[in-house]
Amino acid sequence: MSSASAPGKIILFGEHAVVYGRPALAIPVTQVGVTVAIQITSTNNEIPDIPSQSNQDWKERISIFAPAIHRSGVLASYDSSRKADPIGMVIENVVKELEINSPPSLHIDISSSIPVSSGFGSGAAVSVALVRALAATFGRTIPDEKVSQIAFEAEKLHHGTPSGIDNTVVTYARPVYFIKDKPIQTFAVGAPFTLVIADSGIRAATRESVGDVRRLWLANPQRFEDIFTEIAAIVETARRAIQQGDEEELGELMNQNHRFLQELTVSSPLLDHLKQAALNAGASGAKLSGGGRGGNLIALVSSETIDCVATALGRAGARQIIITTVI
Numbered sequence: 628m629s630s631a632s633a634p635g636k637i638i639l640f641g642e643h644a645v646v647y648g649r650p651a652l653a654i655p656v657t658q659v660g661v662t663v664a665i666q667i668t669s670t671n672n673e674i675p676d677i678p679s680q681s682n683q684d685w686k687e688r689i690s691i692f693a694p695a696i697h698r699s700g701v702l703a704s705y706d707s708s709r710k711a712d713p714i715g716m717v718i719e720n721v722v723k724e725l726e727i728n729s730p731p732s733l734h735i736d737i738s739s740s741i742p743v744s745s746g747f748g749s750g751a752a753v754s755v756a757l758v759r760a761l762a763a764t765f766g767r768t769i770p771d772e773k774v775s776q777i778a779f780e781a782e783k784l785h786h787g788t789p790s791g792i793d794n795t796v797v798t799y800a801r802p803v804y805f806i807k808d809k810p811i812q813t814f815a816v817g818a819p820f821t822l823v824i825a826d827s828g829i830r831a832a833t834r835e836s837v838g839d840v841r842r843l844w845l846a847n848p849q850r851f852e853d854i855f856t857e858i859a860a861i862v863e864t865a866r867r868a869i870q871q872g873d874e875e876e877l878g879e880l881m882n883q884n885h886r887f888l889q890e891l892t893v894s895s896p897l898l899d900h901l902k903q904a905a906l907n908a909g910a911s912g913a914k915l916s917g918g919g920r921g922g923n924l925i926a927l928v929s930s931e932t933i934d935c936v937a938t939a940l941g942r943a944g945a946r947q948i949i950i951t952t953v954i
């Protein structure tokens with residue numbers, strides 16, 4: 628049995644604008660994650676009709692058990708019943724990358740504590756853990772850059788036009804200052820800060836919010852380019868505030884970023900309500916995180932306000948609260 632795990636993630640600043648070449652900040656969230664365990668159930672020698680390299684019969688021999696993400700069954704049947712299959716694509720790309728001509732029979736068990744379609748990077752975490760578990764099964768390793776690239780290809784099936792931030796932060800599992808198509812950078816944290824992450828419980832497809840923002844941008848490019856540039860300035864200032872440990876400024880920047888996300892139409896009444904509840908309870912700042920419309924709200928708290936904010940967010944309708952400290 629071989630296994631690998633990957634964490635969840637949240638975006639601190641810059642979502643949506645990052646799709647248009649602006650920077651964003653994201654961190655791994657290790658309180659949630661995906662584990663993929665793979666067992667070889669028979670070797671090729673035991674299989675009488677070893678397929679030729681050209682056909683796809685090997686997919687009949689891959690069984691997947693992934694109730695947490697509502698995916699279970701034989702790989703071949705996914706392929707024929709679905710147009711876009713990120714899991715199938717990941718497996719196929721790993722098999723190609725490692726030049727495995729005829730994979731053995733595999734049982735792939737995917738377990739996850741990451742809520743899906745919630746801004747926690749569930750899709751990217753499944754892909755990254757799956758790539759590494761498959762490589763381990765074949766006694767190989769795949770470099771991080773390639774892991775991230777394979778996960779990015781699957782993200783395109785999930786999201787349409789992803790920036791690549793999810794697969795990057797999940798692959799490298801460290802704080803990331805990210806610009807599309809640029810080498811990954813991390814950012815310094817001058818003083819640890821704590822976030823309360825409130826899952827709104829509303830599942831919202833990032834593909835849709837990203838698509839809606841694209842339509843708005845196409846209809847009025849100047850206005851939306853200006854908003855993306857304002858968000859980029861917030862990201863740069865936030866990076867410095869994090870470096871300097873300036874919590875007050877960081878909170879204010881979160882509020883500003885949220886206002887621009889409202890202008891992009893990706894907030895929702897519940898997210899706005901959660902934000903107000905967090906601020907009323909003493910949070911230094913709060914914003915939605917990720918694709919929006921549902922998913923997460925993140926609130927910046929101190930040791931004095933943490934309990935009050937977490938309680939207020941629960942009362943205001945959050946389905947799950949996760950507390951994470953960035954160090």
Ligand code: PMV
Pocket residue numbers: 638641642643644645646745746747748786788789790791792793833837916917918919922
């Ligand atoms: O996967 P989510 O919902 O955390 O959102 C991804 C962030 C976006 O900027 C909205 C899209 C992207 O690909 O960067």
